[in-house]
Amino acid sequence: MGLVKETTSGIYNLLLGLWVTFKHLFRKPVTLQYPDERWEMPERSRGTIVLLSDPETGELNCTACMLCAKACPVAAITIERKKDPETKKNYPTLFTLDTTVCCYCGLCEQACNFDAIKLTGKYEFSVSDKSELLYEMDFLQEIGRDVKYVKKKKAAKKAKKAAPKKDTGEKSAEKPAAKTAEEKKEDSNEEDKAKDKTSGEPKEKGPEDKTE
């Protein structure tokens, strides 16, 4: 009797398993076709680290206070600084990020008081040569140009000021990157691409402006 019971329950459960897989045959796949479809990275994503610049002047927000370098658990950040004799402000002369050791913990972003460093949702940073993973200051600034961010201080004020400027800045493309603190949900890919293009030009102009 036991054998009969075991056999019938066995057959039932085998068929049940078949039913479960058959059911799934008609469900929509949940995976993404990666290079064609892309995941929309959340606001807080901790991917590539960038240095943020002031949207108006195009200069780095960094004041070389060394807080991030101190907070970094793996000592990935190297900073050298100088003091501007006129404004009495510190500015970095060297800012290197060693992404080979970086663990993307985000402690540098949490430590920063000047909106200077940010972990972004950019994730395609594989290279064929290891030495390219040592990010220099210019590069970090360049990839950070199109990053939108909210100012920790004076956020609301700046956003209002920058809002009208943004349109003119983008169209004329004369003034460097008017990527403001404005928090708009502009999600479509095309818009982003357009921004990449426009922000591409100020990239070269940015440092020139500075030297002038």
Next chain:
Amino acid sequence: MLELRPIFDAIGEFLNSILPEFWVTIVSAFGTGAIILGVASVFVLFFVWWERKVSAHMQQRYGPMRTGWHGWLQTIADGVKLLQKEDLIPRDADKLVYLFAPVVCFVAAFLAYVTIPFGEGLIVQDLNIGILYIIAITTFTVVSLLMAGWASHNKWSLLGGMRSAAQIISYEVPLSLSLIGVIMIAETLSMVSIVVQQEGWFWNWYVFRQPLGFIVYYIAATAEANRTPFDIPEAEQELVAGYNVEYSGMKWAMFFFAEYINMLTISAIAVTLFFGGWHAPAPFLDFIPSWIWFVGKCLLSVFVLMWFRWTYPRVRVDQLMAFAWKFMLPLAFVNIILTGFGIYLF
């Protein structure tokens, strides 16, 4: 109609008109061989793609999507990749045996197609011992797996080879016995005659007279083809890849090829013996060519095999043996006895 037999007849007549009889035999032998090889290769290419798609959709994935429409060229791309791969031979391997193992596997898998009727009249040679021949020739696979496992000089592959020997020989017994019921009813060993006897409506199919025999056959055949849940010779999780762990490139592809060919073989046998071969389920559906019915039934059977694979865990080697000897074999005997009674009574 789209029946293929007249085309082959026409080719035969044409050859007869231009060549002496001896050469006709030679040319037609090679020709049919090439056709079988080609048709089977196409099937294998399709099965590999299909299996990927079936498994993917059962798991809510897409599967291959990038080469061709829904990745239908993926298998060809993989084949090209396998051709380009470096062909490694382990230093301590028994080279001759190592090289011949995939060949034996490949050839044994193909030889079964001599007596499989793909459609009305589409058979290479209607042997009067057709079933016996197929049973004999498919067992050859075990030799090749044992050769591969032994010659690789790897402990994992040796274990895989030993497992396959034990498994296939064990399951050969219930497999052969399960077919005896059909033979008793049909009173012939010829594949064509068996198909002809199942003509008409679908209730003439032998599966309705031999349900037990069919179940035993199908399970044993799954084991013969090394498909999950009986794929213990190559259990990836235990034996890494079993008998073919040291094979790479085209040699590995030949094993792979043979596995999928075997899947088609067992489906074709099941269709021929139990599901009316090339016959339509109802006489009024006869306008569809016979070979389409045959292929369609085979594909359905192959789908069921894939379905099994992507649903069940793998059984353990001792349970597999116990299942064969303690469950399948008695069941096959019961089937024979019942069939005998049935024939005696009706």
Next chain:
Amino acid sequence: MSVKQLRTEEMLINMGPQHPSTHGVCKLVIKMDGEEVKYIQPHVGFLHRSIEKIAENRNYPQFVPYTDRIDYCASMNANHAYVVAAEKLGDVEIPERAEYLRVIMAELNRIASHLVWLATFTIDLGAVTPFLYAFREREDILDLFEMTCGQRLTYNYMTIGGVGWDIPKEFEPKLRQFLKIFPSRIDDYEDLLTNNPIFLHRTKGVGVLPKETAYEYSVSGPSLRGSGVKWDIRKAEPYSIYDKFDFDIPIGTEGDAWDRYKVRLQELRESAKIVEQAIDGLPGGDFKKKVPLTWKPPEGEVFCRIEAPRGEMAYHIISDGTPKPYRMKIRTASFCNLQVLPIIGVNHMIADLVAIFGSLDIILPEVDR
């Protein structure tokens, strides 16, 4: 030649470090008599990073990212264990909202970790499809984590004094939706596996871990509960705010692989229950108390343990009053659970050894640290 003259020989096999079923880089030296395993010797240390030594050279808040790397399947729980210990050491009071958020995250991570276990366990048994089903649900949880803390694997979410980020506003609806569909997904797994005769034959009576052996080897977590011991640190020594929630401790009877499987599946449901209660009772307010980088706990030592998905995870921190720990010992569940494998794994088939290894839920970075 008579049968007596037949000579058999035991075969010595290296299973790993590159073997699909050792879940990482563990090497098992096994002696086999045919298919039967007669002797097992685990070799670990391939992943040894000496995190305890690193801890002596990092400030307390800086060490949190390292705890992620101890158990990469349940980083939240590893975070939790560390911050609870550090807060106990420094007598830091944390906001209530942070406690709730911690519990939500820890329990979600327990679900994710058990799902990874389920996936790898079934794939060890040869069933591939449940693997992807389990990962599908895990993906939902990782999405929740990503929107909260920005990472999918190494979260660095909990900090000493609270949590790093508050949950975003889209978190709650998504979590509720997940909790709604999750029970039916567990039913799917159960339909596929629990009473499947092949699965039953592969797991029933395999790798029986008696209670006494479990005690001797300090086995903890679901592996211990599978042997019928009702022991869960969340109940026995409630840390955080676990005493506020209502949940059961599922236990097994025989201590075989099937019982461990059942216990974990049941825990999936229990954890979902806790998350539901926590999200319902989530209070407002602050989520973080600022703890400076050079936080100095008073001199002393603390030993604090929590219930991680794999069992007991404990931090023993000794402080000498400086911003860096004097000594930190990390007790992990897998370290003890793996020791029991040579005991319960012998005299089984090699296929069973794989199943037993899978059912114990060993994760190698946790063993090696």
Next chain:
Amino acid sequence: MDSESLLKYVQEEYSERIIGGEMVKGVPVFEVKPEKWVSLCGMLRDDSDTMMHSVSNYTAVDYREKHGGFKLVITIFSHILNHRLTLETLLPAKDDEIPEIETLATVWPTTIWFEREHAELFGIEFINHPDPRHLMLDDDWDEGYPMRRGWTGTDFVVKPDK
């Protein structure tokens, strides 16, 4: 048994084996004489009032500067009675000395791996250890004992302070 009574009980019952006992953050901690280390552990395991079946944690600490030796710290607990306590013992050692102590493996087999780890990382020799191989490090490791304070190996970089 709650912690207070456990502290009292052990202090009274095993007074000749321990040097002192105190309450640290709600858990009884006892300083044990090194020569009584194994016997006390065995007794605590077998005593029906303590029933310390399991080991929660087993640590070695390098206290050569502070106390002149290494400390072994073991936290044991009972599943059944749900209480735990910590035992400590000091093994005197100076500089490169290798202290010795009887192995605990006879009491709780789970300590085998803990002791293998301590032996290779701290340089403590456990007498009669059933399996004295390296656990984490290479078999041919010859760069000293990494977990000792002030150890410097070839690949070891202390995080630079900036």
